[in-house]
Amino acid sequence: HKHLINISDYSAEDITRILDTAASFRAVNERRIKKVPTLKGFTVVNMFNEPSTRTRSSFELAEKRLSCDTLNFGGSSTSTVKGESLRDTVQTLCSYKIDAIVVRDKHAGAPRKVADVSGVSVICAGDGKHQHPTQALLDLYTIRERFGRIEGLRVGIVGDIGHSRVCGSLIPALKIMGAHVTVIAPPTLMPAAPEILGADEITCDLDAALPELDVVYMLRIQRERLEGAPYPSLREYNLLFGLTEEREKLMRPEAIVCHPGPVNRGVELDDYMCDHPQRSVILDQVYSGVLVRMAVLYLLLGGTDNGVDA
Ligand code: CP
Numbered sequence: 101h102k103h104l105i106n107i108s109d110y111s112a113e114d115i116t117r118i119l120d121t122a123a124s125f126r127a128v129n130e131r132r133i134k135k136v137p138t139l140k141g142f143t144v145v146n147m148f149n150e151p152s153t154r155t156r157s158s159f160e161l162a163e164k165r166l167s168c169d170t171l172n173f174g175g176s177s178t179s180t181v182k183g184e185s186l187r188d189t190v191q192t193l194c195s196y197k198i199d200a201i202v203v204r205d206k207h208a209g210a211p212r213k214v215a216d217v218s219g220v221s222v223i224c225a226g227d228g229k230h231q232h233p234t235q236a237l238l239d240l241y242t243i244r245e246r247f248g249r250i251e252g253l254r255v256g257i258v259g260d261i262g263h264s265r266v267c268g269s270l271i272p273a274l275k276i277m278g279a280h281v282t283v284i285a286p287p288t289l290m291p292a293a294p295e296i297l298g299a300d301e302i303t304c305d306l307d308a309a310l311p312e313l314d315v316v317y318m319l320r321i322q323r324e325r326l327e328g329a330p331y332p333s334l335r336e337y338n339l340l341f342g343l344t345e346e347r348e349k350l351m352r353p354e355a356i357v358c359h360p361g362p363v364n365r366g367v368e369l370d371d372y373m374c375d376h377p378q379r380s381v382i383l384d385q386v387y388s389g390v391l392v393r394m395a396v397l398y399l400l401l402g403g404t405d406n407g408v409d410a
Contacts, residue, residue, distance in 0.1 A: 105212055107236050115240065115277060118395050118396060119237070121395035135164070136165065139167055145172075147202065150226070154389055159202050168397065200222070203222060205226075206227075230268050243356075245384065255314065258285065261289060281299040311351070312352075314352065314356070316358070318358070343370070357369070
């Protein structure tokens, strides 16, 4: 592959290769000197036109730990505020002989457009309500670390399904890897035609679904979408769809809780579940983000093998 824009372009074999490569980078990240010369001489532009904490910081760390030169670019400090188009912006950056662009943008389809006009490798870091493929890969990595497999696991994805780019990549990724996927949400947060998501089951009843699940994947409730809406209020949402200490009693003993972050504590997760020492893997997901992004950069750019099996 030259790009990572849509996870559905990748097969189970491709995804397994990324996860295995990510696992081999674990050793690098656990040394005192967390750096290998694998991508020395390569230049990657991180073009973030929307806010980010986890994705942006872990891409930058992944690039630095692979000895890549990085250029962080985007947002209100660029000439896009003077009206410069995405095409002219990208072609300007490409004049520097760069090797890849990591793109986060509020517009669905922006990474594909960047790929079309740039000619370099493009990695989608979240576009509108469309895709977030490296998030799906780090989720798969985290789940595989805990269970030793993905195939056959029962995964429930709970919350704002309709507006979620995490779902846009995670559901197809889980299906490609052979998991069983249930989406769980109030009708107001489901897309108009939920069957196109490709999930195995669709329900509004979290309490009925919970006892079956190995992985409970809570999505961020986008407060701006709920406030002012007739149903549900944040309090009603927490009551019916929040993962609380009380609701934990319905979970299987070995079940885990995932969340892509940032978490609205007290809405989709209470503090007890968010910080649960056995069940919550939220900070493991953050760490997996560096490993998986190192693997994607290495596999797309084809650096030296130096450090991969270190
Ligand atoms: N999960 C995720 O994409 O988080 P950020 O928006 O902080 O990058």
